[in-house]
Amino acid sequence: MEVGSGPLRIQVVSDGRVGMENQALGLAEAIARLTPADITVKRFRWRRAFDWLPVRLKALWMLDPAGDAPFPDVSGPWPDLWIATGRATLPLSLVARQRSGGRTFVVQTQDPRMDPAAFDRVVAPAHDGLTGPNVVAITGSPHRITPDTLDAAAPDFAGRLSPLPRPRVAVLIGGTSRAFDLTEDHALALADRIEAAVREAGGSLMLTFSRRTPAVARSAMSLRLSDLPGWIWDGTEPNPLFAFLEAADHILVTEDSANMAAEAASTGKPVHVLPMIARRAPGKFAQLHADLQARGAARPFDGTLETWSYAPLAETDRAARAVLAGMKRI
Known part of the structure; x- marks a missing residue:
């Protein structure tokens, strides 16, 4: 052409x-x-x-x-x-x-x-x-996350995020799909583990949900984590996702979304993978997370906020x- x-x-x-x-x-x-x-x-x-x-x-x-x-x-x-x-x-x-x-x-x-x-x-x-x-x-998949896009998003939310104690933990929750499920009980179990890790570290929470997050799971997690310092985005204000990623010291992401995992790994910050309920063999999702682990970007969440570094994903x-x-x- x-x-x-x-x-x-x-x-x-x-x-x-x-x-x-x-x-x-x-x-x-x-x-x-x-x-x-x-x-x-x-x-x-x-x-x-x-x-x-x-x-x-x-x-x-x-x-x-x-x-x-x-x-x-x-x-x-x-x-x-x-x-x-x-x-x-x-x-x-x-x-x-x-x-x-x-x-x-x-x-x-x-x-x-x-x-x-x-x-x-x-x-x-x-x-x-x-x-x-x-x-x-x-x-993963193509996405819009770059250092410049994150830096550009930060000022609009600085008044709410800058005062938060460190380590700041961004939590990205997915939801129900053909391969995974997120029940109320599992959501509460995840919330308990997240709360314990944030409290142990003396940090704060920045939580966002996907459109696929079941309403009952969203409500259960929001209520259980509401006492932590931070911000649980309820979807009624401008989306702070980019600002969350910019401000975060750690990123926790559920294993059901290739998009969220790739975006998180593009930041160079520790990516902790939260387990979901598997409806079938994880297949391609297991391959993706194995790739991210091989690159040093992601690890299964073990309940602690361990820090590590790696070359940010630039796919x-x-x-x-x-x-x-x-x-x-x-």
Whole structure:
């Protein structure tokens, strides 16, 4: 493909879910740190009646008109680079590659569960086991965490976080998925272990939950940990996650999320992995955590706040360089 000499035109395509969008946006931002670029985000939705259809059966007329138009009009230029994440975006990525006539380099993050040759590049977690000449396998998933993004987030929350006693412990709780569960009893057991460790160290707590956290588990943990100094984010104020990571001396993360683990390991701070209830063999999650342990980033939480150091994970930057190499921009 041929790309002009001006800033790279990058289009991030998302169905609006923050976790999905941040993967594509994180990769786009990493590319923009390496070469001049303009980033545009397009958010779309499929009409509810057609959302369940397989990728190959979806048609553009099934898109919800309330969303952004993902493709340029007849007179508009195609982006140089298209980055999308998640199964909902697959039909659009396939159309973009076909309609652009080679003008747009199409990148899909995550395992598309179809032939990766349908895209120009696929950036997939190594623990998914996807291989191919155009596959870039990375530890975890692309994300937006960098020292600069954390530093930029800190001032907005400094008034609440700076007075907290050290060590400050950021706790990132996931939830129910096909592989794991988080019952009320297990949530309380985790809370007891977290409370004991924070009190023993004389530190403070910075706790946030995922959208997948069951309400009963969220309530149980919030109540049990409410007497500790710190902040339990209830979701009603601006999200302090980046500020939590910047302020933390230790990060505790449940084992159910590749995204949270990779983000935590990008900070260079000790990452303690909290166990969940396994619904099936952990499989790829066990591979991910074994990789993080081999890199010195993560260890199973043993009830203490042991300190160690390691080279921060920089897999999103590595994927960005691979994309630019595929575009012959570096």
